[in-house]
Amino acid sequence: MPRATAASPTPEVADAVRCLRAGGLVAFPTETVYGLGANARDPRAVARIFAAKGRPADHPLIVHVAEAAQIRDWAAEVPALAWQLAEAFWPGPLTLILRRRPEVPDAVTGGLDTVALRVPAHPLAQALLSAFGDGVAAPSANRYGRVSPTCAAHVHEELGTAVDRLLDGGPCAVGIESTIVDLSQGSLRLLRPGAVTAAQLADALGQPLDASTSAPATRAPGSDASHYAPAARVLLASTDTAEALVRQRLAQGERVGLLASAAPPGLPETVHCLTLPESDDGQARELYARLREADHRDLTTVVAVLPPATGLGLALADRLRRAAGLGQSFDAPPDSSALELSDGP
Ligand code: AMP
Numbered sequence: 001m002p003r004a005t006a007a008s009p010t011p012e013v014a015d016a017v018r019c020l021r022a023g024g025l026v027a028f029p030t031e032t033v034y035g036l037g038a039n040a041r042d043p044r045a046v047a048r049i050f051a052a053k054g055r056p057a058d059h060p061l062i063v064h065v066a067e068a069a070q071i072r073d074w075a076a077e078v079p080a081l082a083w084q085l086a087e088a089f090w091p092g093p094l095t096l097i098l099r100r101r102p103e104v105p106d107a108v109t110g111g112l113d114t115v116a117l118r119v120p121a122h123p124l125a126q127a128l129l130s131a132f133g134d135g136v137a138a139p140s141a142n143r144y145g146r147v148s149p150t151c152a153a154h155v156h157e158e159l160g161t162a163v164d165r166l167l168d169g170g171p172c173a174v175g176i177e178s179t180i181v182d183l184s185q186g187s188l189r190l191l192r193p194g195a196v197t198a199a200q201l202a203d204a205l206g207q208p209l210d211a212s213t214s215a216p217a218t219r220a221p222g223s224d225a226s227h228y229a230p231a232a233r234v235l236l237a238s239t240d241t242a243e244a245l246v247r248q249r250l251a252q253g254e255r256v257g258l259l260a261s262a263a264p265p266g267l268p269e270t271v272h273c274l275t276l277p278e279s280d281d282g283q284a285r286e287l288y289a290r291l292r293e294a295d296h297r298d299l300t301t302v303v304a305v306l307p308p309a310t311g312l313g314l315a316l317a318d319r320l321r322r323a324a325g326l327g328q329s330f331d332a333p334p335d336s337s338a339l340e341l342s343d344g345p
């Protein structure tokens, strides 16, 4: 098997690069979820992403690059904090919002004066990006508002022939979208919780995050109350309330699923168990596949047990709230009252 390197990409990667250069759409795996990529310098190619997804045009996209040094090609200012976080977490599931260079197409930034940047870790994403040599704008490879794809079959299910090339890199290791941190205002602001936790960010910075530097009052652009949603209605529950909620919905004639790591004993047999692993990283990895399973089983209601909103649980709870159409309303982790959290998908 030929190895994909910048010097000698595999035929599949070389073909995907040609497709990007010709203005095509390439779906590719990252460690978070599958992305729908286009040449970020080509506004017409980027417009095709929005058309394929049915996504509103003012929602900004994340620009993916192979290595941290390339952020200079996109960002007008790169504060020391950005290099510090890049050093600690790239390649990996962290997105940085920086002030953009003027030539970055508005189609990518939604007309904002900032740009979102990430260096993904997945080897196939790395191979694609290093062979392409420039930025690839990519949102998740799903129809707008729907659950993000965590394997190639999900991409096919969502977008079918709207995708010109689909690189299959197996199931995603992380399974939920990247953590987004805004550094464009001279301070750090967490816009979207993800696999890189608030505690890890504070650790990397070697200091608690400063409350006064992060006071978001606005929603992150492109964030929506309802997002990451299956067709079934999602109801949030605690371990204590899940059983009663399941019984109530079954009594109303609904097809009910229970999304939890452990089903309470004595549940009626008619409930569909959408079982998640015990560990929070296992839950992140499988969450979207279980929500898709709910649709495949034609469930009308999913009762989801919320994890404790700390560490990775914060990101899981955020995605579950969005799946329930409740938007982002995650609580700050108890150990970082300093960290202020704003909306962000
Ligand atoms: P996704 O929706 O997973 O494609 O991730 C893109 C998200 O990143 C957007 O919906 C925004 O919330 C956020 N984002 C991207 N670019 C920017 C930007 N320039 N400023 C603020 N947030 C951004």
Ligand code: MG
Pocket: 139, 140, 148
């Ligand atoms: Mg998305």
